[in-house]
Amino acid sequence: MAGMRTAVALAVLACTLAIGVAAQDTVNQERTYLTRVRRLTVDGRRAGEGYWSPDGKRLVFQSEREQGNPFYQMYVMDLATGDTTRISPGMGKTTCGFFRPGTDEIEFASTHHDPKSKQYQDEELAFRASGKERRYAWDYDPEMDIYAYKEGTKALTRLTTARGYDAEAGYSPDGRLIAFSSTRLAYDHTLSAAEEKQLATDPSWFAEIYVMNADGSGQRRLTETAGYDGGPFFTPDGKKILWRRFDEQGLIADVWMMNPDGTGKTQITDFKAMSWAPYMHASGEYILFASNKLGFENFEVFMVDAAGTKEPVRVTFSDGFDGLPVPSPDGKQIAFTSSRSGGGAGQIFLAQWNHEAALAAIKAAPLRKK
Amino acid sequence: MTRLVRSTALAAATLALASPAVVAAQGAATASKTRADVTTLASDRLGGRQAGSDGAKLAADYLAAELKKMGAQPLPGQKDYRLPFSFTAGVKDGxxxxxxxxxxxxxxxxxxxxxxxxxxxxxxxxxxxxxxxxxxxxxxxxxxxxxxxxxxxxxxxxxxxxxxxxxxxxxxxxxxxxxxxxxxxxxxxxxxxxxxxxxxxxxxxxxxxxxxxxxxxxxxxxxxxxxxxxxxxxxxxxxxxxxxxxxxxxxxxxxxxxxxxxxxxxxxxxxxxAVVREKQEGFNVVGYLPATARIALPKPWVALGAHYDHLGRGSHGNSLATKDDAGKIHYGADDNASGTAAVLAAGREFAAKAMRARHVLLGFWSAEEIGLIGSNAFVTTPPVPADQFAAYFNFDMVGRMQDNKLTVQAVGSSPGWRPLIERANVAAGFELVLQDDPYQPTDVASFNSASIPSLAFFTGTHVDYHKPSDTADKINYEDLDRVVSFAVALASRVGEQPDTLAFAKVDQTQQSGGGRAGVRLFTGTNPDSATDVKGLLLGGVIGGGPAEQAGLQKGDVIVQIGEQTIANIYDYTYALEVLKVGQPVKLVYMRGAERRETTMTPSARK
Structure with missing residues (x-):
């Protein structure tokens, strides 16, 4: 899951829009893969990171839409009735929801246990009321921990307790494992001067991929490389974990894949841009992801074959930010986050997905340059 | 008028029976909730439905008959669906x-x-x-x-x-x-x-x-x-x-x-x-479907409305017909037979409901094209007090949907709109463009001025806008019907919930003083107002006008005129005001992703 994904995204939104000019014809290019594009979220200032329930009938997402809290809370929308329910406590910051297959549990990351939550909310609201603006930045709050929410009992169980940002989680298809990202390395020992400086300038540098059992037990680290590793998702067959790996400077990111035990790490893209938010299509044939290949502040959705042998193919052609693509369990729709409706903040969109056209385009794509 | 519709429907049915292949091909078309109404309203016989004309009277008769047919009643205290008002149809020097x-x-x-x-x-x-x-x-x-x-x-x-x-x-x-x-x-x-x-x-x-x-x-x-x-x-x-x-x-x-x-x-x-003002009588056509619930809710009315008048043969100066087409019937199929048909279709759906918690008013306004006169007359001396309305839904130009895009305007008129819209759109599935501004050149402005939470539906302008070529065959009926379903879902929700929406006053964009009359230039552009594009997206250019001569075309986005950058239609209006007739001006625009520059020479607007 990807708190950070949204962070990158929204930080650049204002600029993207300022330079953006509609290119009407390009919208039609999008129709190759996306039809019946529709805006799903309307209420509130911003929304993003919509992930499907295993039956494809609901979506869990984060949105800022309630008075008094300027941070994301988690909501579940019923795609038949349009009913939306908040599942997070309402206090503090939350991010990155995911349905646990075969259960009524939904995980998300939250800071609501932090006694300072209310204070942070009030400070942020006061800052906004002052009329000042800041570039949105994901703060990698070390209080962020992963919780599991049971819809039946509404009980919330804390799964991680280590100091550090624990978030960006996704379940394995059998519901037994959770892959997530954590910056706990920055808090488990006395930092050197260089590490202190690193933490002050870019805490995400410490983030690595972990897995744990669905009850929070057996937490173990899978990645060992300097630079931000985040946004892990299991593939639909459960045999691999997809994630994105940043370089040490935090500017270039690529899509990687590994076995759930951390072996067999393979780089899928070498796109020389910030490529992130990878998610495997239900067919297992290709991976959707977002990249700013076309300009630092212009994120678009791309796709690449599952083995990463080809050059990525561009999917979206709309102005502003398009990212966080998540195909539905049946592979016939995608949810994505976009600023295409204007207003500067992201909202969730749905579209019908043309799988045949996607396969054909990937087949026709040139081999990746070595 | 009733006969006319029936014969249209019969004709379609006969055609369908004659050929199963046609049934398959036109399945959606023959089942349309709106096609017959649009076709009737945009017919030769109604002559463009100019307010005060015989064609508008025929249209009013048709609407009254349809209201009666669906079981709607004249408003309380009224004997007729037709509510007359007087307006100035023209001026001349005497x-x-x-x-x-x-x-x-x-x-x-x-x-x-x-x-x-x-x-x-x-x-x-x-x-x-x-x-x-x-x-x-x-x-x-x-x-x-x-x-x-x-x-x-x-x-x-x-x-x-x-x-x-x-x-x-x-x-x-x-x-x-x-x-x-x-x-x-x-x-x-x-x-x-x-x-x-x-x-x-x-x-x-x-x-x-x-x-x-x-x-x-x-x-x-x-x-x-x-x-x-x-x-x-x-x-x-x-x-x-x-x-x-x-x-x-x-x-x-x-x-x-x-x-x-x-x-x-x-x-x-x-x-x-010696100014001679020609007074004429126009008719709003209004009926309602009474609430079925015994307990009256607060603000017991919900209203849906559309203007049914259009430009006749375009004699009033707001026609955009080319010289060749001047004086022909302006059919106004999209503007606004589409909205009129949408209100009729929504009314029939409400009429079929077993339960209505609030009264549903169906309003058809006249003299909209010459300044929202009918709807203004209605809200100024409303047969039902304005504070009794829980909400108003306006339909104006809803028949030309492209790319699934539906513009919803006046969203700022209540903080309650966004959650309702989000919920209704989960089923409807439009790519929504939301605009808070209720000060639109359509009847929603009248209801907003009466402090009624309002929404206006709009599917965008097009090259046939205010031209004789705005005809019934160009209407996207399938999506028009989807707009009806979306609106019915929204209006039902507002109609059934015990709570009422709070009204919010939206600050009016600063445009005081002289206003538009300062514009004396003619550029021959047809701005697309239903867009949140940065710059001015052209919905079309007028043939032979300065813009066309400068090489501009539909879909171009003007981003700069002279040294003035253009972010929206207001910037554009102001930029025009300072241009000089006959003096070439630099114009920068985007065609697709390509930034281009040209020179345009504005001519004088008479």
């Missing part, structure tokens, strides 16, 4: 006369009343007041044509427009206060008996009297006001020996705020204005 000394002028090419003038005969000495411009003190600009003049009981003569050679910033400010109504108001407030306007020799349309623009306001401006020709002006200024009228105009044209007017020596004039 013999304006001006006498300077012993010379009289009476031809309309010499002197003509301004359309908003009071009818009276007055005499007096003449004071020349430059451009007759007064910038309010709040603007911190300092321009007052009357600063050094006493015009009480005098006849004031001023130039039309605003200083021709002023720098861009000055023009931008002055242009907003150059509307003739505004100039007349300033003269009246200073006690002047009359205002005479001359189009200066250095201005576009030099020396011509001003055509009597159609002005629907029933009230005059409280002052005698007329335009005079260049020749008449020469007679008035005959006593000014050392300077020509052109020299005089030039002394004002830099925009220098210290250029002062003066009393014209040795001249008294008598002016008699």
């Amino acid at each position: 013999g304006t006369r001006l006498t300077v000394g012993t010379t009289s002028f009476a031809r309309t090419t010499e002197v003509q009343s301004l359309s908003f003038a009071d009818n009276a005969e007055v005499s007096g000495a003449v004071v020349f007041a430059g451009y007759g411009l007064v910038v309010p003190e709040s603007q911190n600009f300092g321009y007052d044509s009357y600063a050094t003049l006493d015009v009480k009981d005098k006849v004031v003569v001023v130039f039309r427009y605003f200083p021709e050679d002023a720098d861009q910033k000055t023009r931008q400010i002055l242009s907003r206060y150059a509307d003739l109504r505004y100039k007349a108001m300033q003269a009246r407030q200073r006690g002047a008996k009359a205002l005479l306007v001359v189009t200066g020799p250095r201005s576009p349309n030099a020396g011509e009297t001003i055509p009597m623009s159609f002005d629907t306001a029933l009230a005059g401006s409280g002052i005698v006001a007329a335009s005079v020709s260049g020749d008449v002006a020469k007679t008035l200024f005959a006593g000014v020996k050392d300077k020509s009228l052109e020299d005089i105009q030039k002394s004002f044209d830099s925009g220098n705020p210290h250029a002062a007017g003066f009393a014209l020596p040795d001249v008294t004039v008598t002016v008699k204005t």
